[in-house]
Amino acid sequence: MTDTPALERFYSVIPAGGIGSRLWPLSRADAPKFLHDLTGTGKTLLRGTWDRLVPVSGEQRIMVVTGRAHRAAVEAQLPTLADHNVVLESEPKDSTAAIGLAAAILQHREPGVIIGSFAADHVISDTRSFKRSVVEAVAAADAGYIATIGITPTEPAIGFGYILCGAKLDIQGAPNAYAVNSFVEKPNLDVAKGYLQHGGYLWNGGMFISRADVLLEQLGQAEPELLAGLQELAEAWDTPRRGATVDRVWPKLRKIAIDYTVAEPAAKAGRLAVVPGDFDWDDVGDFAAIGKLHSGGRSNNLAILGEDPRVLSDASTGVVVSHSKRLISLIGVQDIVVVDTPDALLVTTTQNAQRVKSVVDALKLSGRGDVL
Amino acid sequence: MTDTPALERFYSVIPAGGIGSRLWPLSRADAPKFLHDLTGTGKTLLRGTWDRLVPVSGEQRIMVVTGRAHRAAVEAQLPTLADHNVVLESEPKDSTAAIGLAAAILQHREPGVIIGSFAADHVISDTRSFKRSVVEAVAAADAGYIATIGITPTEPAIGFGYILCGAKLDIQGAPNAYAVNSFVEKPNLDVAKGYLQHGGYLWNGGMFISRADVLLEQLGQAEPELLAGLQELAEAWDTPRRGATVDRVWPKLRKIAIDYTVAEPAAKAGRLAVVPGDFDWDDVGDFAAIGKLHSGGRSNNLAILGEDPRVLSDASTGVVVSHSKRLISLIGVQDIVVVDTPDALLVTTTQNAQRVKSVVDALKLSGRGDVL
Numbered sequence: 001m002t003d004t005p006a007l008e009r010f011y012s013v014i015p016a017g018g019i020g021s022r023l024w025p026l027s028r029a030d031a032p033k034f035l036h037d038l039t040g041t042g043k044t045l046l047r048g049t050w051d052r053l054v055p056v057s058g059e060q061r062i063m064v065v066t067g068r069a070h071r072a073a074v075e076a077q078l079p080t081l082a083d084h085n086v087v088l089e090s091e092p093k094d095s096t097a098a099i100g101l102a103a104a105i106l107q108h109r110e111p112g113v114i115i116g117s118f119a120a121d122h123v124i125s126d127t128r129s130f131k132r133s134v135v136e137a138v139a140a141a142d143a144g145y146i147a148t149i150g151i152t153p154t155e156p157a158i159g160f161g162y163i164l165c166g167a168k169l170d171i172q173g174a175p176n177a178y179a180v181n182s183f184v185e186k187p188n189l190d191v192a193k194g195y196l197q198h199g200g201y202l203w204n205g206g207m208f209i210s211r212a213d214v215l216l217e218q219l220g221q222a223e224p225e226l227l228a229g230l231q232e233l234a235e236a237w238d239t240p241r242r243g244a245t246v247d248r249v250w251p252k253l254r255k256i257a258i259d260y261t262v263a264e265p266a267a268k269a270g271r272l273a274v275v276p277g278d279f280d281w282d283d284v285g286d287f288a289a290i291g292k293l294h295s296g297g298r299s300n301n302l303a304i305l306g307e308d309p310r311v312l313s314d315a316s317t318g319v320v321v322s323h324s325k326r327l328i329s330l331i332g333v334q335d336i337v338v339v340d341t342p343d344a345l346l347v348t349t350t351q352n353a354q355r356v357k358s359v360v361d362a363l364k365l366s367g368r369g370d371v372l
Numbered sequence: 373m374t375d376t377p378a379l380e381r382f383y384s385v386i387p388a389g390g391i392g393s394r395l396w397p398l399s400r401a402d403a404p405k406f407l408h409d410l411t412g413t414g415k416t417l418l419r420g421t422w423d424r425l426v427p428v429s430g431e432q433r434i435m436v437v438t439g440r441a442h443r444a445a446v447e448a449q450l451p452t453l454a455d456h457n458v459v460l461e462s463e464p465k466d467s468t469a470a471i472g473l474a475a476a477i478l479q480h481r482e483p484g485v486i487i488g489s490f491a492a493d494h495v496i497s498d499t500r501s502f503k504r505s506v507v508e509a510v511a512a513a514d515a516g517y518i519a520t521i522g523i524t525p526t527e528p529a530i531g532f533g534y535i536l537c538g539a540k541l542d543i544q545g546a547p548n549a550y551a552v553n554s555f556v557e558k559p560n561l562d563v564a565k566g567y568l569q570h571g572g573y574l575w576n577g578g579m580f581i582s583r584a585d586v587l588l589e590q591l592g593q594a595e596p597e598l599l600a601g602l603q604e605l606a607e608a609w610d611t612p613r614r615g616a617t618v619d620r621v622w623p624k625l626r627k628i629a630i631d632y633t634v635a636e637p638a639a640k641a642g643r644l645a646v647v648p649g650d651f652d653w654d655d656v657g658d659f660a661a662i663g664k665l666h667s668g669g670r671s672n673n674l675a676i677l678g679e680d681p682r683v684l685s686d687a688s689t690g691v692v693v694s695h696s697k698r699l700i701s702l703i704g705v706q707d708i709v710v711v712d713t714p715d716a717l718l719v720t721t722t723q724n725a726q727r728v729k730s731v732v733d734a735l736k737l738s739g740r741g742d743v744l
Contacts, residue, residue, distance in 0.1 A: 025701075312731060312738075327716040327743050329397070329731050332724035336705075340717055344699040345710075347719055352704035359684060359701050366684075371699050 006142035006173075007135065009114050011106050012053040015098040016046055016066040016074060016120035017089070021360045022286040022353065025344035026321050029372055034120035035073050038284050040294060040305060045121040045284070047077045052127050053118060056134050063087060063106065064120075065098040084238075090250050095258040096226060097250075099208070100219055104234030107212035114141045116209035117258075119283070123293065126279035133277040137209040139173030145273035146210040146218060146266045147177065150202025151281040156192035159285055159354070161185055161204040163274055171273070180272040183264055202274060205281050208263065215262060218271065222261045226254050286353035287337040291319035302330070306340075318350055344371040378514035378545075379507065381486050383478050384425040387470040388418055388438040388446060388492035389461070393732040394658040394725065397716035398693050401744055406492035407445050410656050412666060412677060417493040417656070419449045424499050425490060428506050435459060435478065436492075437470040456610075462622050467630040468598060469622075471580070472591055476606030479584035486513045488581035489630075491655070495665065498651035505649040509581040511545030517645035518582040518590060518638045519549065522574025523653040528564035531657055531726070533557055533576040535646055543645070552644040555636055574646060577653050580635065587634060590643065594633045598626050658725035659709040663691035674702070678712075690722055716743040 020033025027033040034046040041048070053062050059080050065087040066074050075081060087102055099117045106113045116134060124130050133149045140147035150163040166179035183204060187195065195201035208215070220227035229249045236245035266272040282289055294303030304311050306322030312329045313320075318336035322328055328340055337353060339346040348356065363372055392405025399405040406418040413420070425434050431452050437459040438446050447453060459474055471489045478485045488506060496502050505521045512519035522535040538551035555576060559567065567573035580587070592599035601621045608617035638644040654661055666675030676683050678694030684701045685692075690708035694700055700712055709725060711718040720728065735744055 025699075310740075312734060312740075314727065314731065314734075326714075327397075327735075327740065329716065329718045329720075329735075331718070331720035331727050331731060333708075333719055333721060336719060338717075338719050342698070344701065345712055345717070346701045346703070347705055347708060347710050348701075348703035349705060355686065355703050359686065359703060362684060362686075363699075363701075368682075368684075368699065 004112070006114055006138050009110070009112055009142075010057050010061065010138050011110075011113050011115045012057040012062045013099060013102040013106075013115050013117045014046070014049055014053070014062065014064045014120045015095055015102075015117060016064055016070065017092055017095075017098060018119075018121065020121060020285075021357045023284075023290075024339075024356055024360045025341045025346055025371060026323065026339050030069065032070065032121075033284070035070070035077070038290050038293070038305070039123055044077055045123065046074065048123065049118060049120050050078050050081075052124060052130060055127065056131050057116075060085075063102050065089065065102050066120075067092060090246055092255070093250065093253050094255045096219065096223065096256050096261045097230065097253045099258055100216065100226065100230045100261075101233055103212040103215050104230040105237050107216065108234045109238070111213070113212045114138055114209065115212050115215065116141075116207065118207050119205075121284065122205065123282045123284050124279050129279035130277065133275050133279070134209065136174040136176055136275045137207075137273075140169070140171050140177045140273040140275065141210045141214070143171045143174070144211070144214060144271075145169075145171070145177070146208060146214060146262065146271055147174075147273045147275060148180065148209070148263065149205055149207045149277045150274045151205050151277050151279070153196055153201065153203055154280075156189060156196050157203065158186060158189055158192050159289070160283070162187065162192075162195055163202045163204050165200045165202065165274060165276075169273055174273070174275060177273045177275050179270060180267045180274045182267060183259065202276055203281065205277070205283075206259075208258065214271075218262050218266050218269075219258075222265050223254060223256070226256075226261070229253050286356060287319050287321070287339065287348070288350035288353035290321070291337070291350055294319070376484070378486055378510050381482070381484055381514075382429050382433065382510050383482075383485050383487045384429040384434045385471060385474040385478075385487050385489045386418070386421055386425070386434065386436045386492045387467055387474075387489060388436055388442065389464055389467075389470060390491075390493065392493060392657075393729045395656075395662075396711075396728055396732045397713045397718055397743060398695065398711050402441065404442065404493075405656070407442070407449070410662050410665070410677070411495055416449055417495065418446065420495065421490060421492050422450050422453075424496060424502060427499065428503050429488075432457075435474050437461065437474050438492075439464060462618055464627070465622065465625050466627045468591065468595065468628050468633045469602070469625045471630055472588065472598065472602045473605055475584040475587050476602040477609050479588065480606040481610070483585070485584045486510055486581065487584050487587065488513075488579065490579050491577075493656065494577065495654045495656055496651050501651035502649065505647050505651070506581065508546040508548055508647045509579075509645075512541070512543050512549045512645040512647065513582045513586070515543045515546070516583070516586060516643075517541075517543070517549075518580060518586060518634065518643055519546075519645045519647060520552065520581070520635065521577055521579045521649045522646045523577050523649050523651070525568055525573065525575055526652075528561060528568050529575065530558060530561055530564050531661070532655070534559065534564075534567055534573045535576050537572045537574065537646060537648075541645055546645070546647060549645045549647050551642060552639045552646045554639060555631065574648055575653065577649070577655070578631075580630065586643075590634050590638050590641075591630075594637050595626060595628070598628075598633070601625050658728060659691050659693070659711065659720070660722035660725035662693070663709070663722055666691070 295301035309322035392399035667673035681694035
């Protein structure tokens, strides 16, 4: 297709869209998860993602797809993000539209481009190991595969989806790539333990690396109309017609996750490769995950996050997130989750952390959107 | 002593002093327990106490002993409280000084007076039954006893002290009065169960009814210096020397509970009578008690108190006190206690409710008195 080495044709795409409902009332429509420091490093998750990708693709080759409302916050976090690398959504349309539009724009600008999409709100601290895996995935992508990076499980997690590896592939520059046999939904604990014992199962980190044209072609097989819309947007993108085209086309695009339009069909078609990643990874999906991240796996620990937290704790374990300047006192509560913000307070336990989303749904239904 | 019937010589005394540390952060130095509505009736505990005593002694014969800082709040709660019935403490000196000073002032004004002291922050809803017991206690007091009212236990409570009844007394007008054998400290659950099985044990509600001169004489046996100070104050009270005398004498008075100076010595001397009370009674000593009061004894209940509380609860039980206008969301927390105020938040469980005082102590020690 082109003689430029694959890595020089590589572009990172960061879809920065999800609110992170399971992290309410910390994450809000106007302060989504990726704009928070959940790691205690002083960096937002978005900035952490950026810093991890710069060594891979360089800061001129990172595109961020985000909502119009978050433009200022994103640019404040990423001052060296180029204007032409900011793609603004007028309304959220899930990951197929977000990543597909980035692919279409980049392919239009630079035919033969390889793109990798990386969530804005995941945590990986071993940047070097991460880069090694991306480099292999880029080689697999250059060979025509849609590649993903699966994380080697360190425990029988029930909060993640899994990837079942198939046969080893023979790809130059990707010595550790395997075919993907199938994607598996979040398992229960017994099933997850079985996966670890069996071997060959990796956590699905939701990272996809492929040639933009391959991705779009695969997407078009499942969603031809959606592809047509994205192509129309891409052609108008760098012209004065962008605004009008967005207004006309974007609202009509189907809202669907890329797992269903690209990843699963590609796996069935034998076009999906997976590179096992040995780095630490977490999608920090709920407050239990935050607690774990901060306690380094120790139990009997109280993780405290926030702005100048004032916490007085007696015989208590769990997670406290303090964003209200108030004194927080805990006495004899185990695995507790306390999230204290100026207008809303959440009290639950790490065992119930996944149920936070249901509260958000209830608040929506009961017309209390003021605190969402 | 006098021919006036005993009840016409009766005066109610309400010592309104304790902060209620176990109810922090609801109760504070500037908003003590007796100034809160903990019953959901719309009345403060102080006002409830007043309303219960008016049918017994009339509103002209109720004296309130409180701190200078609470004068305005007390008078706002009790607009018909006469000026000469307000006794202000320049600093807290515990119950012997508070009740003893009231006794000395009243005895000086009206020799032969019978006084009854009733905590400002207890809850009794059966006012008629309460009055019947007080009337009997007044008769016992008129006969020369120091009388108390013991509450018939309805369960093996571990948060209260107990009174062990002795022989039945033969007092005119007090057919149900018994001698007090001894006072017993708060028991553990097994011991408390034994008390109920054994019979003859009553809860110590801390109410004392006696002739003022008898009380002062008993007090003087244990604390002659304290008595002398109180007599000096009483003689100066209704004269222009009050201020100077208070400034000189009050700070030097011993700080000690009336249980040690009057009740226990009187029991040992066979001068203490007890009238069993069959009314409901609670000292609402901690948040578990508040929860119980509001749930009517039902478990699997979430009691919600506060000013326009906004609480969203999913599979949670316990007590929420909301004084911050914030939305409070609970998910899957059992027997939880959440007390939400503008500058401090407490999260504990009903089982740990008694330990709240230790947090208050820790806050004092760590110099965070701003939230006390």
